[in-house]
């Protein structure tokens with residue numbers, strides 16, 4: 001089975017839009033997402049534009065703030081604190097990466113945890129590791145939805161997460177543990193990764209190394225979620241996107257697999273919208289609409 005992330009993300013967005021409409025009609029609440037972009041990184045500009053567009057399509061308010069790369073940390077922290085205090089803002093996302101002169105962790109820690117829709121604040125990371133349900137990072141949340149939609153059995157399964165970043169690998173491990181999988185965490189110092197991978201019923205690849213996971217690393221019948229986005233050079237200069245998994249080889253053996261592009265990628269913004277809706281309801285003390 002090819003897990004169609006594009007279609008599943010569209011379903012999640014439609015579901016969010018439906019709930020936002022209910023929230024508006026029942027409680028007069030319009031959730032708001034503020035995105036702060038520092039500098040002019042072209043990839044970040046595209047992400048921010050897409051986030052704003054999809055936020056509005058879901059019926060939510062979108063606030064965009066573009067700040068020059070030359071600003072200092074104190075100015076950015078003031079902006080974050082203003083957004084913390086703004087009642088119209090339910091979710092705050094500071095687009096990474098930030099200029100080298102600004103500490104990303106200081107900025108993340110300044111965000112009100114109740115508005116931290118990226119789920120990166122230590123309070124939310126801590127809640128996730130305690131199984132207490134704070135706001136969860138969007139990409140791993142998207143992976144869990146893809147697993148569920150593909151019909152994968154997670155409880156009791158052997159899962160491997162390749163990569164241990166704050167953004168993807170670590171929260172992914174916690175989500176799988178909370179869903180009762182037996183989880184192996186692999187990283188650059190793991191010995192015999194191929195053998196560890198071959199034992200896994202669920203493979204989550206979040207490495208950033210093009211096609212590193214080969215077909216013969218996959219256990220027959222496994223479910224493979226490829227988080228990696230890598231651009232390989234092509235003769236026309238446009239480049240070709242590939243994941244961390246050698247797709248054709250792995251697809252021949254896996255039960256289900258996500259393609260790149262069109263797998264995990266589209267889920268990230270869909271889950272950002274879902275987190276914004278969740279944050280809006282929790283902050284304002286109203287139940288999440290059915």
Ligand code: NDP
Pocket residue numbers: 139162163164165166167168169186187188189190193206207208209227228229230264265266268
């Ligand atoms: P990071 O670079 O932060 O982390 C990469 C992880 O992979 C590290 O834990 C590193 O180990 C591990 N690693 C590196 N080399 C190897 C190796 N040879 N064997 C095993 N593990 C290895 O990346 P991110 O987690 O931020 O992103 C991972 C990938 O996912 C990237 O391709 C990124 O573009 C993509 N991505 C996609 C998103 C989406 O929306 N689809 C969102 C976010 C990321 P160590 O800790 O030991 O250094």
